[in-house]
Amino acid sequence: MRDMQVLIDIPKDTKAELQKEKTLEEKLEILSDAAKYDVACTSSGVDRAGKKGYLGNSCASGVCHTFAADGRCVSLLKILMTNHCEYDCKYCKNRKSNDVERATFTPDEICRLTIEFYKRNYIEGLFLSSGVLKNPDYTMEKIIEALRMLRGTYKFNGYIHVKAIPGASKELIYSAGLLADRISINMELPTQDSLSKLAPNKHMANIIRPMNQISGTIAMHRLAVGKSARMERAGINDHLMNSIWGKEADRIGTDATDRANRLLPGLQKDTDSFLFPADKKDLNLGRAFAPAGQSTQMIIGATNETDLELIRTTQNLYKSFDLKRVFYSGYIPVNEDDALPEPGTPVPLLREHRLYQADWLLRYYGFFADELLSEEHPFFDDAIDPKCNWALNHLELFPIEINTASYDMLLRVPGIGPNGVKKIVNARRYTKVDFEMLKQMRITLKRAQYFITCNGKMLYKIPLEHRFIRNRLMDVDSVEIADVGGQSVQYKQMNLFSDFNMSCTG
């Protein structure tokens, strides 16, 4: 007997699993803990009414159901199917060489959790990702099995976000997209160099190629039902003369493929959309392919990319592949490795916050990446937000008159957002807008006052001078910066010697 055990070489972790089947509680704890580093937890992008006999609907604005202790929204049941992984990405907690507790959900367990949580209004749907079990195709097949059961047997009509495993076959990714609402492939790192340094099993080609194919297939499905090839964007973009979605944006299917080719030579051989699903029945469900679009995620602070590179990559992804969102994930040191920041390094929360602010400027405010940063200043200012920074560097354009300024210019004033602009333009049709009205409209005058006039007058008599305004804006921003880290601003008594550089010599 003893000899038998020596002969059969069972890996250590499998052996442990064999000894004791884990309970659903244990599995949920392990696999949600393993999934928490994925950022995307949005349930937005598609409106779908409920129907009798089915469970669930979907709301384009997204619904958050709770907020975890880190302040992040929980909208979906975010879990991994398994945290067993064949890959050894250095930044990842579930990498092959790490000795962590492993578990795997059965498709039925995933379905029951989703359905029961959904009925209690805990979640809006399912976010399903996975470690690479055996190989990408096998993993993808298992994921699809769970999704088919959820949509078919359990008649679930809510939101599903599924991760495509890089390297899985086309047919499998097509099937996954037909079953889910959003499909995403994590880019993780924006260049091939960083990727080969930190994720030796991943290749840029395996990420860009499916991304291109997914965007082509989404466009194909949209055109087939009489929609435009590109996804819908925030309504404000319709009013802008120029934005990254405007006239200059590439048309999907023609120029986008060229651009993808330039990014990655050798892509030409592939067609730019999927043609056959893994199972013909998936097409008969009558669902569009990924109606809520695709998204991706990049890790911030594990390698030495500049903010400019990141934001340029983001813009390119939006333009070429029509991605719905690009997420940033501040790197949290979980592994010890020479190529990585040391454990205990603080999470770059402020940097992540600034990148998201810039991302919003691209998607809602008509800004372009190269307006926000330049080769000389490739990083965002810590003390002041990107929009204020842009306005300070273009003081020659300000102040603008609220009652006559264009949509584009109003949106570029710090303190005025898309909603504020809509309110101002609406009010302008009936009356002259004054500062009292702006206050009522909840326009942030503590930022906007330096850049606007109402009926020819500014709110206070102030010099339009770079250093003066910058100091004032830094004061306003300090509150926001403290909020990012979950702290409060510490105020102190001003001191002539330290604050005004006076000395008492002689």
Place this chain on the structure above:
Amino acid sequence: MYIFSCKPRWEDMLTCIYEASASKMGHTNIKLVLEPIEQYSLLDQYIHVDSDLKKAECVMKSIREKISPQVYRELAYASMAYEEEILDLIYRVLLVGFSYGPDVLNMVMYREIMQFNQIRRRLGREVNHFQEFVRFHEVQKGLYVAHIEPKSRLVVALGPIFADRMPSEHFMIIDDIHKEALIHPKDEMYYLKPLNDSEYEQLLKTEEMNDTYTDLWKIFFESIAIRERANKKCQTSLFPLWTRKHAVEFMETSHN
């Protein structure tokens, strides 16, 4: 000052508006308030108005025809708000509306329109909060009950939201403050029912009936947070304490 008062129901409010304008006392001399009135003043004269379906319909018809059905919808929605000045604001909005027509809610130069819009937006946010934070408990197999404690009488606004979300489930949402229940039988239209004390007492016990999925949800809620990013301030501002009363993830475990 003449003060017209009525119960906080839409038909009563419409009748009150009818009586107020038919009284011909001058718009500046009258005020409309909702009952219960907390503090009576000695110098004002109070006039209680009971609902009269005919008069209410008359007001409804003239709003829909002379202003627009959309504005009528907005006013009816806003009437759920808890703010005590809401009835008076609806009256003032109507005065502006009858002279300007369907664009009345964009006339922000009028203070009353701006105030009305602010309350409407706040109410929208409150409804959103409860759309997100309602927590159902499975009382029997296939029967779900939730309790909420909103400031406004908004349980009726949750009806269409949850009927679309779970069309083929039996469920019930109970407003503990205003003692109303929204009842949705499987595959049927939902309806609103005022609760008497004995019904309410009985329904209070449903929250103690936790099941394994409540425990699983608590496990998930704990393990999905990243410790290195802890930010209590952010969590509190996004999930205000007053809306947490019935959120199971913040409740102490009380297992039978």
